[in-house]
Amino acid sequence: MKKYLGPLIAIVAVIVIIGLVMIGPYNRLVGLEEEADKSLSNIDNQLQRRVDLIPNLVDTVKGYTKHEEKVFKDVSDARSKLAGANSPADKAEANGEVNSALSRLIAISEKYPDLKADKQFTGLRDELAGTENRIAVARKDYNESINEYNQATRKFPSSIIAGLFNFDKKEYFQAKGEAKDAPKVDFGGADS
Template sequence: MGRGAKWAIGIGVVALLLFLLLVSPYNSLVNLDEQVNQAKSNIEVTLQRRLDLIPNLVETVKGYASHERETLEGVTKARQQVAAAPTLEGKMAANQGLTSALGRLMVVVERYPDLKANQNFRALQDQLEGTENRIAVARTRYNQAILAYNTAIRRFPTLILARLLGYTPKQGFAATPEAQTAPKVKF
């Protein structure tokens, strides 16, 4: 075997090693990016579940509290704003208004003991409460997926590949400014 053939084999081995060193980080980046996308989809699915429950809740309350029209319309309008938001970030921002409107609805419910005792209403309220918990869990998982992704694109040697392929940091969800203040409870 000649000197040129040995060089060609050496260069081939080095090229193969470089290729193998790049395949694993690339696959990891793709996997982490897909986990972020899946976590984002899970939030959207959970928000949709919440939106689907609200009309039933409003209709149940309407039967008992027909003169509370303004509150019921506020919930319906806030729900429509969440549904119309084109991005997850927009949906989460509109979701704050919906949470506020639902809070006002629950104040109305307190005025109607028969409604609070109604099995249909209680079942809907339980489902909505469970959905609120699911939203919180989905947001946490989304933030965890983003943490893993952002960490990976900043680690060496993956950061070189990430920059070459255009992988950029993603933004997670943070608490709203309103969440920094504890609610005041008066009896």
């Protein structure tokens, strides 16, 4: 029995040492993952704020315009798509569509001087612009946290812990192709 006690103690000691070595990287990965999830939640909060502002903006514009139904439908459809988006990629794509539709909606004010001067419209437009800035900051923060998390899951030795405990690579919040370009709006040939 004594001859097995030495190797048994050595095996237990190795297991304890391996366990202690794994605690630090594991806890770091958990912290980075939580930070990434929090950052994504911040994007969601700002996107929801924008989704909530859109109906007020559309109603204000509708009060001045009667011939812009396609723009209103595009804004409504984009808003619905954003509200139903789940993954960061879906949210980024829907966000691009909302940006495009809102740009066309805001551009309508150029055709309607009374709308352009309306205090409610300008207030909502300014609130929307502020929200857009918050979304940009939240996206930047999220992508930075994802970058740090993804690096940690790929670097040795934490990559071993990441593999053992299913810390998978996370996707960045990236604008889709058409969302990277400013929309072209031309009301020159439109009938009023």
